[in-house]
Amino acid sequence: MKKNKGIISTGLVIGLISVLLVKFGNPANMGFCIACFIRDTAGALGLHRAEAVQYVRPEIIGIIIGAFVMSIAGKEFKVKGGSAPLTRFVLGFFVMIGALMFLGCPLRMILRLAGGDLNAVIGILGFTAGIFVGVLFLNKGFSLRRTYELPKFEGFIMPSVTVVLFILLVAFPSLLLFSEKGAGASHAPIYFSLVDGLIVGVLAQKNKLCCAGGIRDVIMFKDFHLISWFLAIFVAALVGNLLLGQFKLGFVDQPIAHTDGLWNFLGMGLVGFASVLLGGCPLRQLILSAEGNIDSAITVLGLVFGAAFAHNFNLASSAQGPTLNGKVAVVIGFIVVFLIGYFNIEKSTEVEIKEGVEIEI
Amino acid sequence: MEYIALFYTHYGAIKYSKFLKSKNVENEIMPVPRALSSSCGICVKFSTTIDIRTIVSNDIESIFMLSDGEYKKIYQSK
Numbered sequence: 001m002k003k004n005k006g007i008i009s010t011g012l013v014i015g016l017i018s019v020l021l022v023k024f025g026n027p028a029n030m031g032f033c034i035a036c037f038i039r040d041t042a043g044a045l046g047l048h049r050a051e052a053v054q055y056v057r058p059e060i061i062g063i064i065i066g067a068f069v070m071s072i073a074g075k076e077f078k079v080k081g082g083s084a085p086l087t088r089f090v091l092g093f094f095v096m097i098g099a100l101m102f103l104g105c106p107l108r109m110i111l112r113l114a115g116g117d118l119n120a121v122i123g124i125l126g127f128t129a130g131i132f133v134g135v136l137f138l139n140k141g142f143s144l145r146r147t148y149e150l151p152k153f154e155g156f157i158m159p160s161v162t163v164v165l166f167i168l169l170v171a172f173p174s175l176l177l178f179s180e181k182g183a184g185a186s187h188a189p190i191y192f193s194l195v196d197g198l199i200v201g202v203l204a205q206k207n208k209l210c211c212a213g214g215i216r217d218v219i220m221f222k223d224f225h226l227i228s229w230f231l232a233i234f235v236a237a238l239v240g241n242l243l244l245g246q247f248k249l250g251f252v253d254q255p256i257a258h259t260d261g262l263w264n265f266l267g268m269g270l271v272g273f274a275s276v277l278l279g280g281c282p283l284r285q286l287i288l289s290a291e292g293n294i295d296s297a298i299t300v301l302g303l304v305f306g307a308a309f310a311h312n313f314n315l316a317s318s319a320q321g322p323t324l325n326g327k328v329a330v331v332i333g334f335i336v337v338f339l340i341g342y343f344n345i346e347k348s349t350e351v352e353i354k355e356g357v358e359i360e361i
Numbered sequence: 362m363e364y365i366a367l368f369y370t371h372y373g374a375i376k377y378s379k380f381l382k383s384k385n386v387e388n389e390i391m392p393v394p395r396a397l398s399s400s401c402g403i404c405v406k407f408s409t410t411i412d413i414r415t416i417v418s419n420d421i422e423s424i425f426m427l428s429d430g431e432y433k434k435i436y437q438s439k
Binding site: 071074076083138139141142143144145146147149205207208210213217220221223225226279280284291346349350351352353354357358359360361 | 426
């Protein structure tokens with residue numbers, strides 16, 4: 001319990017911040033949603049034309065800058081990449097397709113539950129099932145191969161892009177698209193969102209928070225360390241929502257959610273499956289991209305592309321439920337992720353021993 | 362001596378665990394401790410008297426050795 005104290009406090013803080021973001025203007029049960037916020041940001045840049053979801057979310061900028069600064073301070077900023085980048089892009093794409101079927105990333109899934117949205121229970125079951133399938137592939141030998149050190153310059157691109165985005169948001173907003181109504185029009189004040197994002201970025205980097213990793217560790221090792229923050233978020237957000245009157249229990253008429261259980265299950269199943277093959281949930285990919293992991297930066301671009309594609313081709317669900325196009329896309333997503341899993345299983349069980357190794361003792 | 366080996370890939374750790382078992386070296390696969398790396402992968406913890414230099418595989422990214430109750434990095438792959 002003692003070793004989990006830090007990570008539990010982190011979860012409690014993030015849970016409370018999430019509730020406050022809703023109180024100050026974010027959409028209900030969406031204090032944080034990495035998928036939704038990337039989707040909104042893609043919309044603000046005109047990458048899709050869904051008018052209700054266009055806004056450069058400062059939370060995303062804050063998360064990346066917070067994690068970047070933290071990784072520099074902790075001497076953990078290491079620029080590396082080259083581990084199947086295009087495959088990761090495709091996996092990122094389908095993580096977003098699954099998330100927009102459910103209407104939320106794993107982080108929003110837990111926040112939806114804390115707001116009383118019982119559809120999230122189905123999502124959690126699907127997410128866990130997807131992770132379980134992913135773990136089967138890992139144990140069979142799935143691997144996207146090793147990373148390599150890259151020029152340091154590469155690692156500064158992602159944080160720089162977010163700084164440029166923030167400058168556009170505050171100094172040149174006319175260059176961006178802004179929703180006038182809908183989820184994109186609901187947001188907390190810019191600097192409040194930015195600071196909250198910074199706090200989450202710092203905490204998530206420090207504690208290597210990952211929604212998929214926590215469940216993976218429970219399945220593989222019965223290790224509850226990494227899942228403890230996920231549970232703490234739930235507790236803090238639940239208490240916060242109850243105190244602020246933001247809690248509404250049930251399946252029906254939940255904010256930015258639908259009640260189609262099968263597709264909620266499958267959407268989050270796809271997110272869990274692809275996230276395990278990627279080695280982390282969307283939040284974790286953001287953090288890694290800030291630490292200099294170019295493969296994760298490519299994955300984030302896959303998420304952006306998936307979000308734009310989902311809204312340009314009517315794949316994203318709405319409160320009315322999933323679309324036919326979205327269902328087809330999720331089925332295709334499962335097929336593609338299975339194929340990626342299958343064709344990346346290493347057959348060799350041989351261990352190649354290095355010669356002339358130098359050890360510093 | 363007690364060591365923790367970190368790997369480039371998940372499967373690298375699984376293969377190495379089996380390799381150690383074949384050499385009768387007791388080992389445990391576990392999540393990478395936060396103190397050793399920000400990586401969210403898995404690692405292999407093992408104790409052996411075998412010269413560590415002779416059992417470093419290509420899949421290993423770094424190795425830490427338990428010394429005075431603390432893990433000290435003794436190997437980093439380039």
